[in-house]
Amino acid sequence: MSESTKKGLFARLREGLSKTRRSIASGFASVFSGFSAIDEDFYEELEEILIMGDLGVHATEEILERLKEQVREQKIKEPAACRQLLIDTIKQQMDVGENAYPFESQRSVILVVGVNGVGKTTSIGKLASQMKGMGNRVILAAADTFRAGAIEQLAQWAHRAGVEIIAQKEGSDPAAVVFDAVAAAKARKADILICDTAGRLHNKKNLMEELKKINRILDREYADAHKETLVVLDGTTGQNALAQAREFMAAADVDGIILTKMDGTAKGGIAVAIQAELGIPVKYIGIGEKIEDLQKFDADAFVEALFGEE
Numbered sequence: 001m002s003e004s005t006k007k008g009l010f011a012r013l014r015e016g017l018s019k020t021r022r023s024i025a026s027g028f029a030s031v032f033s034g035f036s037a038i039d040e041d042f043y044e045e046l047e048e049i050l051i052m053g054d055l056g057v058h059a060t061e062e063i064l065e066r067l068k069e070q071v072r073e074q075k076i077k078e079p080a081a082c083r084q085l086l087i088d089t090i091k092q093q094m095d096v097g098e099n100a101y102p103f104e105s106q107r108s109v110i111l112v113v114g115v116n117g118v119g120k121t122t123s124i125g126k127l128a129s130q131m132k133g134m135g136n137r138v139i140l141a142a143a144d145t146f147r148a149g150a151i152e153q154l155a156q157w158a159h160r161a162g163v164e165i166i167a168q169k170e171g172s173d174p175a176a177v178v179f180d181a182v183a184a185a186k187a188r189k190a191d192i193l194i195c196d197t198a199g200r201l202h203n204k205k206n207l208m209e210e211l212k213k214i215n216r217i218l219d220r221e222y223a224d225a226h227k228e229t230l231v232v233l234d235g236t237t238g239q240n241a242l243a244q245a246r247e248f249m250a251a252a253d254v255d256g257i258i259l260t261k262m263d264g265t266a267k268g269g270i271a272v273a274i275q276a277e278l279g280i281p282v283k284y285i286g287i288g289e290k291i292e293d294l295q296k297f298d299a300d301a302f303v304e305a306l307f308g309e310e
Helices: 003-016 018-034 040-052 057-073 079-094 120-133 150-161 174-187 201-221 239-251 270-278 299-307
Strands: 108-113 138-143 164-166 192-197 226-234 256-260 282-286 294-296
Touching: 003 018, 003 294, 003 299, 018 040, 018 079, 018 299, 040 057, 057 079, 057 270, 079 270, 079 299, 108 120, 108 201, 120 138, 120 150, 120 192, 120 256, 120 282, 120 294, 138 150, 138 174, 150 164, 164 174, 174 192, 174 201, 192 201, 201 239, 226 239, 239 270, 256 270, 270 282, 270 299
Parallel strands: 108 192, 108 226, 138 164, 138 192, 226 256, 256 282
Antiparallel strands: 282 294
């Protein structure tokens, strides 16, 4: 990736996170310039700002503990000198190791789950378009068969992205759709099969059974394909998104998160909470309507965009 492309992506990321940034930046300005000493009041004020940005209590406590440790070790006296230390601490807290995208370079099937209204179908469409742009042959499977309009919506995205779609009628067995889609992927030598699957969390037992059934078909019919399960969460819901992620983790082996609608929220810190508390990587972040506004998640760039100096 060229330097100018990187700069362009960072600028869009920063702009997309502007709501969260504004809410955090004003608080940071008052704390780092308003306090003359590093005391309990200073830490309490910082804690409040981080929790308001939806970093969550658990992650915030761990971040502040590390910060206090470093302040003691480095004998720091000036509050302003804590800013970069805090930013570095948040980056460390978000580190979940190498954020790999193995599905880009080998035959793969991606299961995408998420409750209604989180931007699941839109994310699948954008992902399909990006994968096709890399030279992959992509097929979509419309296995979210119980949500009204889901199949039609996915078909529109397939058309926009210029990829094939395998679908049956509304109310069909989702596993049967996946079975057909695997047969098509093998026959047409597809590189990537993306399955839009249901996310009816109010009945977790049904969801678990459905995912198990789909996974059995994939294990039997498509054993040589790399398998990835991504959960789509709505960034504007803050801590609710974290609770949803936990529910899905109980129902499936989750490999990564797609965090959407981050351009419309002041709760952007939820990405920190998800990685720090669940240890699951946020793999993509949605910061706008355009296809390229679904970006690969870079924790360092994210933290700089949120907390860095102008």
